[in-house]
Amino acid sequence: MKKSLAVLALFAVAGVALAQSAGESPGPRRAHGDLFAERDGNKDGRISLAEWQQGEQARQKAMFERIDADRDGLVTREEIQKQRGQRHERMRAQRDQRRDRMEKLRELDKDGDHALSRTEIGDRLPKLAENFERLDGNRDGKLTREEIRAGRSKMRGEPAGK
Template identity: 30%
Template sequence: MKIHMLAAATLAMFAAAGVQAAPPTDQAPRAARTLQLDTNNDGAIDRTEAAASPRLAFGFDRLDSNRDGRLQRDELRGARKGHGTRGRGAHGHGGIDALARLDTDGDGRLSRGELEAAKAAREARAGANPQRPARDAHAARPDLLAQFDSIDRNRDSLLSRGELRSWFEAQRPQREAEMQRRFDERFTAADLNGDGRLSRIEVDEKMQRLSTRFAWLDENGDGFLDRNELRPQRGR
């Protein structure tokens, strides 16, 4: 689970202006904790480092498929795939199910009023913290109020989980195409010498927020980050 989240966060960094970090979400703390375990920045987690995470330490032997005493990125990614619906995609608890918190009357549906109240609360928080960096408009959450009629297929003026899931699924190709476009745009801007890969110097200059994660992302250990290493691995 952790690696999928890390990859998603990485793409969000590309999408943000100036390659800012992904917005703080449920995903960010988990990805950050995984990275923090790699205290020596060698791109893997050994038993000593894993001891800081009881859950990871408990499953260490099961995850260490090559029995080298270290958890590599692909081993952790394999663990992510094994968690099924516990992921945080469109069908997971961090996707549309996170919208359940907006259902203030507990009827299992979202009304325009509930969405308007949630929007007002977000705007109030933003006003109270003006120093906090604003989200990239493209990376922000979909405007469910603006899309309300499109999502509300049965015209009952309420949005159900099924309607939201269907709408998000229908929008996926468009979202992924836009995310890919922004990924390519940011990668090209950072690739100063145009060789199709990013050196530490290029990352330090153009993507400072990835600098401390360089070894973790550099799966083949060649000292460069290519598109495949930075592109999210879809476990869907």
């Protein structure tokens, strides 16, 4: 069971590289610093209650405008249901894409050692192959889940281990 979970985790993390090599975005993620910068209106390095509320108001306005499909300034139950259905459909499509990427990564791990060698990656994941040396922290010629995760976190500006 632990072995299966380790394989799935490796492939889930490496899926970002597969998505990037396919030209897809790994999804909307905002680094924590960006939220702070957005809310710190006067750029003094601190967020006042008024700045926080202005940020929330802007976020709520954007959400309202996304739901208000006919742009009449009013939201109907049907518009909310339609937007909810669209969101569920996007989530379903993303889940399917992740599942497909994980399957492709499982196929790449020819020797079943839960790590990807340069040979296994080949030219199927150009971004991962391009960054192989940088990601291979222990220089063993294989990328583990942890090495790929650390590289992904570093590229996103997150602390390692996220």
